[in-house]
Amino acid sequence: MEQIKDNMYQIDKAELLQVIMEKKNALWRLCQICCSFPKAEQHYEVTYSFSSGYDFVQYRLIAEKDEWVPSISRVYNSAVFYENEMHELWGLNVENIKVDLHDKLYRIDVETPFLPKEEN
Amino acid sequence: MGNRSVVPFGPQHPVLPEPIHLDLVLEDEKVLAAVPSIGFIHRGLESLTDKKDFNEMVYVAERICGICSFQHGMAYCMALEEIMNVEVPRRADYLRTIWSEMSRLHSHLLWLGLLADGFGFESLFMHSWRLREKILDMFEISTGGRVIFSVNKIGGVLKDMPNDMLRDFVRQLNDMEKEIRDTTKIFLDDYTVKSRLVGVGILTGEDAIRRGAVGPMMRASGINVDMRKNGYCAYGDLDFDVITSNNCDSYARCEVRIGEIFQSIDIIRQCVEKIPDGEIDTKVVGMPNGEASIRVEQPRGEAYYHVRANGTKFLDRFRVRTPTFANVPALVQTLQGAQYGDVPLLVLTIDPCISCTER
């Protein structure tokens, strides 16, 4: 785990579930999960935000394009919506979601609209 | 064991101004489980960052939702101000606070009306909305718009409110306060209203945290968190307490929101007393580069904004987590074990804003 800036840490895939279990046991609230795909870096950045009272902390996970990311929905139920959203809009592969909606959350016609189009 | 059946609820439903769909698994009249499905209003406006530059995105952000439109625009501007290191003039901070609190007032009055409609008290609905119109008139006088008024810009606000106008608003609010107190007394004391609210839709404090509930939904479960206490805009200078309730039911949610109505009036009063004179915006030059996460307290709860810029005029990422999105898992929890007839009411108690949720 490495601090990038105030309240933000970069974590590895292997550490993720352990960190999240610690947060859950300390009664932190899952604030949100944000996925992004910066054009310059060409990889996914998944940001997990947690809040307890007025404290706020964010963990960032970097994933390559075809990489699988573990699901935290078995720890935090409410992550189901965020993780399905990430898969539907960005095409990020999330392993073992508690309720996998198979791209039927928003039921859009376009495939992974948020992923930048490959230039050819 | 009774008969099990699955009943669809929505998307077009008399009690809902906006479409949400729930599949309710019933055993006779009792709800065993509720499966929400959303996406009827999904527009994908976060992806507009590819087509609109960061200044135009202010107006897109305001149109995430028509009810808290001001606060959406404000939070987006705050995120960019953090990235670009812009110091907002104090007067602009105070003006933003006043408009935010007026938004909260109109949103809570709107919600009270919808709640009254939800339990079939039509005249109470009309009264709440009649009161709300006065707030909208104030918006119209000060900004020119009723629900969407686009007065935010990166670096401040576009319009000033003269001090005379502010004092006049306070006078009007003082008069309104009595009327609001008369109307809200019915919500809090009336026997029939109480019979629909007390003990319905229990969400314990621990469940609220586990399910990630925010805003009045969480505060009604006894958790003392209000993002305004972080002191963004002018909230740091003002004196107010977080309103909570320990009853954890629908009545508690109603109580918290009613408390916040009077709190908002009080905050506006304090702002008008303390507002300094001066500039209302700072000139902003250059392109944003960097990222920022902002949390603000909207009428429905904490909203999370994440903006990531890459040095060009098009942003890399614009992410909004709206309060209703966070409250949907809590809604599913409160629906379990509820009576079928209470479902519309319970859906309303989270103060759903579906346009926000689906963006």
Place this chain on the structure above:
Amino acid sequence: MSTIHKSPWLLHYDGSSCNGCDIEVLACTTPVYDVERFGVINTGNPMHADIFLITGGINSQNASVVKQIYDQMPEPKVVIAVGTCACTGGIFKECYNILGGADTVIPVDIYVPGCAARPESIIDGVVKGIGLFKEKAAALEAKQKAQ
């Protein structure tokens, strides 16, 4: 037919708007603007409705819902598109999930522009809709007599 045209019923459905127009439509039915003084009443059941107020653009998921609501309404019927999004798609026109205004799936009779549409213009649209509804009712009646 001549009996119902004096009091047509309204149905409101939110397409994919920001809900600014929706709360303005609701505000129209409340004491300050009170569109009900023109004899209309707000209903929740498409089968009872004569005038359909639609706000917001059409996306791929609600296209079928809007079409179904329209089909469920009895003849004659009037469709009013409220707000810029319902007219053309508005600010969201370039979003990947917006197909366009309400007229991409159902025929629209009256367009009420504005972002958000003001209650005065919504009332204007509804009053025009009542006039059109009378014409449509008369035409339908004449057609039935001729048969």
